[in-house]
Amino acid sequence: MDTIQILFYALTVVALFSAIMVLVSKNPVHSVLWLIGVFFAISGHYILLNAQFLAIVNLIVYAGAIMVLFLFVIMLMNLNNQSEPQKHIWIKLAGAIAGGCFLMVLVSLVRQAVDLEHKSVLVGTGDIGLIRNLGKALFSDFVVPFEISSVLFLSAMVGAVVIGKKD
Amino acid sequence: MPIQYYIYLCLALFSIGIIGVLTRRNAIIVFMCIELMLNAVNLLLVAFSKMHHGAAIAVNPASQTGVEGQLFVFFIMVVAAAEVSVGLAIIVMLFRNTHSVDINFLNRLKN
Numbered sequence: 001m002d003t004i005q006i007l008f009y010a011l012t013v014v015a016l017f018s019a020i021m022v023l024v025s026k027n028p029v030h031s032v033l034w035l036i037g038v039f040f041a042i043s044g045h046y047i048l049l050n051a052q053f054l055a056i057v058n059l060i061v062y063a064g065a066i067m068v069l070f071l072f073v074i075m076l077m078n079l080n081n082q083s084e085p086q087k088h089i090w091i092k093l094a095g096a097i098a099g100g101c102f103l104m105v106l107v108s109l110v111r112q113a114v115d116l117e118h119k120s121v122l123v124g125t126g127d128i129g130l131i132r133n134l135g136k137a138l139f140s141d142f143v144v145p146f147e148i149s150s151v152l153f154l155s156a157m158v159g160a161v162v163i164g165k166k167d
Numbered sequence: 168m169p170i171q172y173y174i175y176l177c178l179a180l181f182s183i184g185i186i187g188v189l190t191r192r193n194a195i196i197v198f199m200c201i202e203l204m205l206n207a208v209n210l211l212l213v214a215f216s217k218m219h220h221g222a223a224i225a226v227n228p229a230s231q232t233g234v235e236g237q238l239f240v241f242f243i244m245v246v247a248a249a250e251v252s253v254g255l256a257i258i259v260m261l262f263r264n265t266h267s268v269d270i271n272f273l274n275r276l277k278n
Contacts, residue, residue: 008168012176019183019203028195035199038180042206051213054240058209061244066202066251073255074195077262085269087192095189103182110174119170121214122221128233129213137234138241149245156249163256 004123007048015041028074032067039063049121051129173214180207194258194268198251205247209240216240 018037025031039062046055087095110116127133138146180203187200216236223232258268265272 004168008172012172015176016179016183019180022196022199022203023183023187023191028193031196031199035203038203039206042210045210046213049213049217051217051237054209054213054237057241057244058206061248062202062206066248069251069255070195070199073259076259077268079193079195079268085192085271087190092190096186098189099182099186102185103178106178107175110171110178116170116174119218120221121168121170121173122217122224123168126217126220126224126233128216128220128231129237133231133234134237134241137231138238142238145242149242152246152249156252160252160256163253163260 004048007044008123011041011044011048015045028079029071032070032074035070036063036067039067046129048123049129050124050126053129053131053134170214170218173211177207177211177214180204180210192269192271194261194270197270198254198258202247202251205243209243212236212240212243 184204220233223230
């Protein structure tokens with residue numbers, strides 16, 4: 001078992017544990033903090049896959065900007081442990097069983113897949129995740145979607161202001 | 168590292184997100200679980216991109232195969248950021264009208 005495998009398992013355990021803690025935390029602020037832990041673990045996975053640009057963007061956009069927005073809204077609403085009404089226990093159980101069945105079906109599908117046998121992921125090397133190569137592709141082949149995404153941001157900004165406005 | 172490990176990890180994260188959407192009533196937690204599902208898909212896209220890149224550079228060492236997958240993840244992050252801003256504005260509006268973030272209040276859209 002080499003270093004990369006140990007890192008993979010450690011990051012996987014951190015990601016899954018933090019994701020489960022997002023669900024079971026009563027306090028929404030704790031949920032947000034655990035979700036930041038998930039994002040850090042996923043960024044670690046990106047670094048392990050040598051996708052350095054996506055790792056940094058994930059940290060800046062998700063853990064930095066989006067989670068701060070969530071925390072800001074939660075603190076604005078002053079939510080605490082008592083504010084969430086609980087679903088009925090049978091509905092919770094049904095949801096957990098449905099999610100578990102989904103997981104079970106897909107795992108069995110992946111186990112039987114012939115196409116995925118003997119395929120392996122290039123870990124630690126490979127330079128397509130570096131900013132130089134991604135930037136070249138982004139500003140040559142993908143320049144139209146890149147510009148369209150700026151229009152999307154503008155419309156999202158206008159939409160958020162219009163929805164959030166008083167009355 | 169076999170691709171199956173990454174698929175199992177992403178499936179587990181995605182299922183945790185689904186269970187969260189199905190079992191919680193706080194709109195913000197539901198929204199966070201949707202973000203969790205998006206991140207699981209992102210991780211799987213990067214893993215598949217590296218899988219194809221590894222297969223391609225075995226043939227041609229200067230190959231750039233797999234860049235598309237990582238750029239797709241980048242665009243998913245762009246769309247997720249826009250979605251979060253609008254979604255949180257909707258949740259703030261819901262809270263202002265009902266003084267609660269319980270998603271069962273949205274039942275009134277039914278009639």
